[in-house]
Amino acid sequence: MEILRIPDVERQELIARIPDDESGSLQLGTLGPAGTSSEYVAQMMSHCVADGARLRIVLEDTYERCMDALTESRVDLVLVAHAYPGINAFYMHPGLEPAIVFRGSTPEYGLAIRDDFVFREELLESETVVSHPAPIPLVRYHLGRPLQMATADSTSQAACDVADGRYNVAITNEEAARQHHLKFVYKFSRIPMTWTVFARRKD
Template identity: 65%
Template sequence: METLRISGDEKRALIALVGDGSRRSVKLGTLGPEGTSSEYVARLMTRLFGDQGRFGIVLEETFEHCMGALTEGRIDLALVPHAYANINAFYMNPLLEPSIVFRGSTPEYGLAARSDFAFHEELLFTDTVVTHPAPIPLLEYYFDRPVKLVTTTSTSQAAGQVADGLYNIAITNEQAARQHNLKFVYRFSPIPMTWTVFSKRLEKEGPR
């Protein structure tokens, strides 16, 4: 399965944004903390340039915080997946410019628990599963009964809350599960997805 696919035109647009041959560090913001699918894809992006030192990845608590940092000039670019429910607000913001769009697969997703937790499938329907809102539809496709859910700001934070004992089961990705020493008790798959890199619009368009 593909991991990252950026067309030639989009690569050239990205190079134009970061400055071909420039040694200036480019700050790329996306959703944190470490272990999110957004961070994973952001790091794949930086490898396109060989010299990953050209990029500094800035992890924010929410995508809205990313956009605030972008409009205030604290970061240069912001990466957002199209699975994010409120991405339309960023497209409508007259201060922001959708600069490139590309395909990039997430790490594998699954249900994760602590290594000492005795999981069995019936617990899905009696326990509470913690998750970011975006991957909730996975449960509808893989299970035929309602699951009790609580949401949090990222898949990585969901994994962290299981590691801390707040919950027993999380929907998360393989990267976050490994980081928080969790085990997959049920595997879904990587998620092929499209992404937008936003930049700050140089001139605000006035009313027409």
């Protein structure tokens, strides 16, 4: 599966926004904390369009806070996944505009647990599984059964909630699972996703 596909015209549009000054950089806001699929795609995008140093990634706890950071000029751009159900607020905001749109696949997703949690499949009947809302449909497609769900602001936060003992099982991605020392008991797949980078409106 192709991980990142940025059309050349979109790549050039993004590069044109980077300051000519060699010491200058763009601040790219996206959903945190570290380990989210948004951060993963932002890092790949950074290396694809620049040398990695000219695009500095700024993580916010929610996409709503990303929008605030953009409208308040604390970041120059914001990367938003099209799976985010509130993305229409970015498109409808009169002070924002889409700068580029591209395709970027997430890390692999799955059900993850702590090392000290003894997992048995029948526990899925009683355990509450924590997840960001966007990947919850993966359960139906990969497990074919409903689960009792709780929601978190990001896949990374879901992994953190399991690492901290608030829950025992999370739907999360392999980056967040690794950072929070979780292990997969079920692996699902990468998610082929489209993304928009928003900027402040020029006119």
